């Protein structure tokens with residue numbers, strides 16, 4: 001099952017649950033009022049009877065039927081008035097006995113004139129974000145939890161001021177996340193472990209998912225092994241479809257996976273398919289461009305070089321610095 005379909009079904013269940021809840025609580029309020037106010041109980045009985053009589057009226061013909069229907073409507077209207085007055089006298093709101101839907105547009109059906117209602121779309125957005133949060137602690141990796149303090153503020157041996165460079169990358173990523181769309185750029189984040197590549201890519205993931213885009217995030221190892229299981233028929237996870245079709249794919253730690261002929265060609269397929277469909281991908285890796293070429297062939301390296309924004313992270317391992325504090 002693809003990510004989108006699963007999210008849709010779960011969101012639809014949520015909307016159905018809301019509708020059933022609205023109907024059940026309206027039913028309970030009606031039963032309560034029937035017990036409290038005999039005139040309301042009587043009015044409901046009249047309305048139920050008139051509904052039966054309506055069916056009988058259909059068997060009659062001509063003017064006789066019309067008179068009968070007029071009489072039934074009158075009775076029905078009177079019963080409704082009695083209910084309204086009783087509610088008013090008791091200080092209850094006039095819609096007290098009606099269903100209170102959380103969405104009045106679609107009455108919690110999820111659709112308006114055959115089109116998906118905003119409430120269903122919003123439920124899908126929320127679930128997309130939640131499903132991502134289940135797997136990774138997204139709240140921990142927000143932009144506001146990213147600190148530039150850990151990056152040296154002086155020129156290093158390569159003539160770079162790491163903090164300045166990282167400030168540029170950080171700003172770029174914030175803008176990227178703010179403006180994220182299914183046509184956003186591809187990014188390759190390179191550099192040693194512990195320099196914040198995962199943090200920034202997850203912060204983007206969180207924002208994109210909050211906007212309702214489908215995001216798939218995984219280590220190269222996990223993504224590739226789920227593709228392998230699917231390919232060799234061990235499980236039907238929909239991994240390939242999800243990886244190829246999601247709005248944003250984030251491959252973490254490319255190069256750390258156990259390399260085989262399968263993984264090399266799978267990496268090429270992912271990168272190439274998504275480029276052809278113009279769908280954004282963010283890759284983070286400890287490898288240099290030279291090492292990428294060595295490991296995955298020149299074909300992959302040139303696809304990346306020609307189509308990705310390159311960010312070379314510099315500084316000192318943040319995890320080690322935090323441990324020392």
Ligand SMILES: [Zn+2]
Nearest residue numbers: 103106117119
């Ligand atoms: Zn709705």
